[in-house]
Amino acid sequence: MHLLAIHAKPLNNSARVRHVHDDIEIMVLHSGNCIQLTPAGDVACRPGDVYVYPAGTRHLSATGPDESYSASVLNVLPSDLPGEAGSLLASIARRAERGNRLSIRPSTGRQVAAILHRSVREWLSPALGARSAAIAMVMESVVALARDTEDGPPPAAAGEQHIAAAVRWLEDYWMREVSIAELVALGSLGRSQFLARFRSATGASVGQMLLRIRLREAQRMMREGRCNLLEISLACGFGSQSHFNHRFRQATGMSPRAWMALPAPG
Secondary structure, eight states: OEEEEEEEOTTTTTTOOOBOOSSEEEEEEEEEOEEEEETTEEEEEOTTOEEEEOTTOOBEEEOOTTOOEEEEEEEEOGGGSOTHHHHHHHHHHHHHTTOSBOOOOHHHHHHHHHHHHHHHHHHHOOSTTHHHHHHHHHHHHHHHHHHOOSSOOOHHHHHHHHHHHHHHHHHHHTTSOOOHHHHHTTSSOOHHHHHHHHHHHHSSOHHHHHHHHHHHHHHHHHHHTOSOHHHHHHHTTOSSHHHHHHHHHHHHSSOHHHHHTSOOOO
């Protein structure tokens, strides 16, 4: 398996010589414009498009004199992914034999673009566990593509699914910065609709929900007693102990140290 980020300038691959891989290639365009040279002909590619090329498919991404683009590219075999994910990838490749640009909802394209963008950063990172994190994100993108159908759920159900996905995202990634754009990309709602539906469904803004989760996790770590307050502050995304102390007092009416001195519940 291999992941890379592409930032192509005008007249990239101007010779238009197609290439071929012995694995499956998934390419998602983040920004800009280019031409995909597919077996069916030249196809204009726009942001959010997902192209899948089964092994042995001759293809190429090219730009004209006024075109440039940024994209994430994944080259992978079904055997590279554990469990069901490999079978799902194989089914996506079979689906691409009918057309290399997948017929998916725009929300799925945005979701996969966001996931693969992060997976490339993890893949190239020297951090502990980065390759495992990248593989997990690749599996997440494969599942998103496999679940997508041209007949999506009714608008109301799609909105509920979007909010549920956003809450799960906050529960999974509370320890790092989370942007509204990331959450909007998880479903079909536009930014303003998403923010309104999120508050209506949860009774809180995105920032308030993220703060609640971080404080909950900080309290769990404080009970476990394995970290000091500075380590807990940084691990829970507060940036500094003073910021953590301020937010904790706002939420609970007491300092972290005073809270730790309370008898354990039960």
